[in-house]
Amino acid sequence: MTEPARKLPLEGIRVIDVSQVMAGPFACMLLGDLGADVIKVEPPTGDQTRSSMGFKMKGDDSLGFIAMNRNKRSIVIDLKSEEGRETYLKLVETADVVIENYRPGALSRLGVGYDVVSKINPKIIYASISGFGQSGPWWERPGFDLMAQAACGVMSITGHPDSPPTKAGAPVADIGCSLFTVYAVLSAYIGREKSGEGQYIDASLYEAGLSFAVWDICDYWGTGRIPGRIGTGNRMAAPYQAVQASDGHFVFGANNDRAFGKLCALLERPDLVDHPDYVTNAKRLEHREALIVELEKSFRTRTREEWVETLLAAGIPAGPILDYAEALGNEHAQARGMVMPIDHPVEGRVNNIGFPVKLMGTPQEVRRHPPLLDEHREEILAEIGLARQGASEDA
Structure with missing residues (x-):
């Protein structure tokens, strides 16, 4: 019934x-x-x-x-x-x-x-x-x-x-x-x-x-510094933003020490893991711009789609940057x-x-x-x- x-x-x-x-x-x-x-x-x-x-x-x-x-x-x-x-x-x-x-x-x-x-x-x-x-x-x-x-x-x-x-x-x-x-x-x-x-x-x-504006206001209250513009970056973690591949931009997040180590191994960049400027999240935030320059040296060697698939397969969050035609037209939407x-x-x-x-x-x-x-x-x-x-x- x-x-x-x-x-x-x-x-x-x-x-x-x-x-x-x-x-x-x-x-x-x-x-x-x-x-x-x-x-x-x-x-x-x-x-x-x-x-x-x-x-x-x-x-x-x-x-x-x-x-x-x-x-x-x-x-x-x-x-x-x-x-x-x-x-x-x-x-x-x-x-x-x-x-x-x-x-x-x-x-x-x-x-x-x-x-x-x-x-x-x-x-x-x-x-x-x-x-x-x-x-x-x-x-x-x-x-x-x-x-x-x-x-x-x-x-x-x-x-x-x-x-x-x-x-x-x-x-x-x-x-x-x-x-x-x-x-x-x-x-x-x-x-x-x-x-x-x-x-x-x-x-x-x-x-x-x-x-x-939770992250930004907490950053202001915690440090006394007025938050500025950081593009696609995150106030509390790095690397976590859009980066350049060979054919355009994509986003990814390796926002803790374990994920950052996994990323460096994937990119075959062991020099970054123990680098004094990148050894902790606090250090990576402080030296975000230089870190992204280093990471993009690797990311620019392959396409957005290749990197997104590779990072996701390794358990690192990543995704394409879609326009509205793509955002509405894709199979998931x-x-x-x-x-x-x-x-x-x-x-x-x-x-x-x-x-x-x-x-x-x-x-x-x-x-x-x-x-x-x-x-x-x-x-x-x-x-x-x-x-x-x-x-x-x-x-």
Whole structure:
């Protein structure tokens, strides 16, 4: 007898997504992937990512919007209108979670902030995402990934020693804040199951970026030296970075004495093992640049692929440096489902980035395509007990 399918873990939880662009929408998408009913509340012009990402599609929505808004429903509510605010507050009465990323204080000035929402729904878990948090001297600063990376120190350590400060290629502050917000929301929800009480969550891109810099901050606290840019190197171990082969670069790590000895034997460089500048990890860190010059004398004799295979066979971590065509097109990405085609009512079959973690007992699925603007107005209004309304009444 076949066992009935288990419900997704967040099934029955309603999340109101009052956010735009990346940090908020990505967090809400992750909750939707886990089964939550995510209702995306959009202004009359829609989430600005629908039209601002620069990728020309068949319809009005960009590929960037499609990538961050699966498993959601959309309703347009104009929070600047009295009728819109009434509709919104009626909706949050039915919710478990609200996630918003307006400028700090903006929703309170409109009369729909946490101070109001928590009175009509005391069990609400309410997360505000901003650039620098809801308090402190910088609380009013605009919240963009670039500004957060600059302020939290990430840009100061990214790049090579002779290069200017460099933004991390991926939006680490935005996505990091998304992940910390999901962790906080789920923790608050578990806590509510015990206490019966909701709570307010203050999440910021700035603090997310700071939290990622564990090695660099510990190095600063431990030595008193301000960390600089070290390219692809590691603050705590050497050799552990990208190196030059005959046809390009690859990465490897021999980040302890045993692995370094194994590497030197493999390269037939016994002179390096007992060299006074390389005999310990501390010494190798101190003389990293000279060590890499010596190692690359050997690495430049063969191709990247040959070295990666040789090092892996010897038990030394190594890997190729892939561009996105290679990272998405390789057999491992395909086997892990990281290119996930979804059906869209306007665009047809569109690729999405796959689920970043896999729940074996309750596997995630795309239950809903990324919504068209205001697509679910009538069914959402019906669910909260409001009369059937035209699509533009709150717009």
